[in-house]
Amino acid sequence: MDFSAPSREHRRVVILGSTGSIGTQALEVIAEAPDRFSVAALAAGGNLDLLAQQAVSTRAAAVGAAGGTEADLERAIATAADDAGVRDYAPVILTGPDAASRLAAWPDADVVLNGITGSIGLAPTLAALEAGHLLALANKESLIVGGELVRKAAAPGQLVPVDSEHSAIAQALRSGGADEVDRLVLTASGGPFRGMAREKLVSVTPAQALAHPTWAMGKVITTNSATMVNKALEVIEAHLLFDIPLDRIDVVVHPQSVVHSMVQFVDGSTIAQASPPDMRLPIALGIGWPFRVPGSATPCDWSAASSWTFEPLDEDAFPAIRLAKAAALRGGTAMAVYNAANEEAVEAFHSGIIGFNDIVDTVAAVVEELAGSPAGLLPGTPTLHDVLDAEHRARASARLRCGLQDHPLNTNAE
Numbered sequence: 297m298d299f300s301a302p303s304r305e306h307r308r309v310v311i312l313g314s315t316g317s318i319g320t321q322a323l324e325v326i327a328e329a330p331d332r333f334s335v336a337a338l339a340a341g342g343n344l345d346l347l348a349q350q351a352v353s354t355r356a357a358a359v360g361a362a363g364g365t366e367a368d369l370e371r372a373i374a375t376a377a378d379d380a381g382v383r384d385y386a387p388v389i390l391t392g393p394d395a396a397s398r399l400a401a402w403p404d405a406d407v408v409l410n411g412i413t414g415s416i417g418l419a420p421t422l423a424a425l426e427a428g429h430l431l432a433l434a435n436k437e438s439l440i441v442g443g444e445l446v447r448k449a450a451a452p453g454q455l456v457p458v459d460s461e462h463s464a465i466a467q468a469l470r471s472g473g474a475d476e477v478d479r480l481v482l483t484a485s486g487g488p489f490r491g492m493a494r495e496k497l498v499s500v501t502p503a504q505a506l507a508h509p510t511w512a513m514g515k516v517i518t519t520n521s522a523t524m525v526n527k528a529l530e531v532i533e534a535h536l537l538f539d540i541p542l543d544r545i546d547v548v549v550h551p552q553s554v555v556h557s558m559v560q561f562v563d564g565s566t567i568a569q570a571s572p573p574d575m576r577l578p579i580a581l582g583i584g585w586p587f588r589v590p591g592s593a594t595p596c597d598w599s600a601a602s603s604w605t606f607e608p609l610d611e612d613a614f615p616a617i618r619l620a621k622a623a624a625l626r627g628g629t630a631m632a633v634y635n636a637a638n639e640e641a642v643e644a645f646h647s648g649i650i651g652f653n654d655i656v657d658t659v660a661a662v663v664e665e666l667a668g669s670p671a672g673l674l675p676g677t678p679t680l681h682d683v684l685d686a687e688h689r690a691r692a693s694a695r696l697r698c699g700l701q702d703h704p705l706n707t708n709a710e
C-alpha cells in the first residue's frame with residue numbers, strides 16, 4: 297500500500313488476536329462493511345474452537361494459532377465447517393509461537409490489525425511493518441517495548457493507532473500543523489477505583505479490578521486501567537506516535553469516557569473527539585485509515601441532557617504514569633522492563649498472591665533494580681535481542697519479588 301496516497305479501495309485485513317475483545321469487534325466491523333473490507337488471515341493464541349468458527353465464517357485464506365498443533369487446528373476447522381454446513385474450505389494452517397508473525401507478513405493482504413495482548417505482539421508488529429502492510433495497532437505494548445526499533449521500522453503513515461485515545465488525537469491533529477500543537481491531553485475514565493486513596497486500594501480484589509465502569513475489554517488491559525498502567529503506557533505510546541515530548545502530554549480523568557482525548561493548539565484552541573465508548577469506531581478508522589467508515593458506531597445523542605466532567609488524577613494513589621514517564625526518559629530498554637514487570641505482577645495479582653498496590657510497586661522496584669545493574673537497562677535504540685533480553689531479566693525479577701516462581705509461566709511471557 298502507498299501510505300502517502302492511500303486509496304479507498306477494498307482492503308484485505310489480517311487480524312492478529314482475532315478471538316479477543318479487539319479481534320471479535322474487528323470481525324463485526326468487517327462483516328458490517330463488506331464493500332470496504334474482507335478477512336485475509338486470522339491468528340489467535342489457544343482458543344482454537346472460536347478461531348476455527350471465525351475462519352469458516354470469514355473464509356480466511358490462512359489461519360494461525362500460537363497454541364496447539366496443526367492437526368488440532370485442522371480438526372477444529374473441520375468440525376466448525378461441518379457444523380456450518382461448509383464444504384471445500386481448506387485454508388493454509390500455521391501453528392507455533394511464530395504463527396502470528398508469519399501471518400503478519402501474509403502477502404495477499406493490505407492491512408494488519410494487531411490485537412494481541414502483551415509484548416509478545418512485538419515480533420508480529422515488526423513483521424507487518426517489514427512486509428509493507430498498513431499496521432492498525434491496538435497492541436500498544438509492542439510500540440512501547442520496541443520504542444525506536446518500531447519507529448524506525450515504520451514508514452511515514454504506515455502505523456495507525458487503534459487505541460481510542462490515540463485515534464482521537466490522530467483525528468484532532470487533522471485540525472492544525474505539527475508546529476501548532478501545544479499539548480496532548482489524554483482522557484482516563486479513572487477505572488473502578490477512581491477517588492480511592494492508596495490505603496483503601498490495599499484490599500481491593502481482582503474481581504473488583506475487572507469491573508471497569510465504562511469499557512468491556514480483555515483481562516490485562518482492564519487490570520491496567522484500574523492501576524493506571526494502561527494510561528501510563530498510552531502516554532508513552534502518544535509520545536512515540538506523535539513525537540511530542542513527555543512534558544507536553546497530560547492526563548485528565550473523565551469518568552464518562554465520551555471525550556476520548558484532545559489536542560490543545562498554540563492559539564489556545566482545544567480540539568476534542570467525542571463518541572460513546574465503543575471500540576468499533578477506532579477499529580474501523582484504524583483499518584480504513586484515513587477514511588471514515590459510515591455507521592461504525594452510534595454517535596452521541598445531542599438531544600438528551602448529559603454532563604461531562606473532568607478532574608485531575610491523584611498521582612499519589614496512582615503513581616504508574618509518573619513512573620512510566622521517568623522510565624521512558626531513561627530510554628533504551630527501560631519501558632520494556634516496565635511493561636514486562638507489569639505483565640508478571642498482573643498475573644501475580646490475579647493468582648491472589650500479591651495485592652493491588654504491589655503491582656505498581658513491583659514495577660518500580662524492578663525498573664530500579666535493573667537500572668542499577670550494568671546490562672540491566674541498555675541505552676540507545678535497542679535491538680530485538682536487547683528487548684527480549686531485558687524483558688527476560690525483568691520477568692525473572694518480578695516473578696521472584698511476587699513469589700510467582702512456582703506458578704505456571706505467564707502466557708504472555710516469551
Ligand SMILES: NC(=O)c1ccc[n+]([C@@H]2O[C@H](COP(=O)([O-])OP(=O)(O)OC[C@H]3O[C@@H](n4cnc5c(N)ncnc54)[C@H](OP(=O)(O)O)[C@@H]3O)[C@@H](O)[C@H]2O)c1
Binds near residue numbers: 314362393511575
Ligand atoms: N479491548 C479493548 O477495548 C482495547 C482497547 C484499546 C487497546 N487495546 C489493546 O489491544 C490489545 C488486545 O486487547 P484485548 O482486550 O482485545 O485482549 P484479549 O481480549 O485478552 O485478547 C487477546 C488476543 O490475543 C491472542 N493471543 C494471545 N497470545 C497470542 C499469540 N502468541 N499469538 C497470536 N495471538 C495471541 C488471544 O488469543 P486466544 O484468546 O486464542 O488465546 C486473543 O485473541 C492489547 O494490547 C490492549 O491493550 C484493547
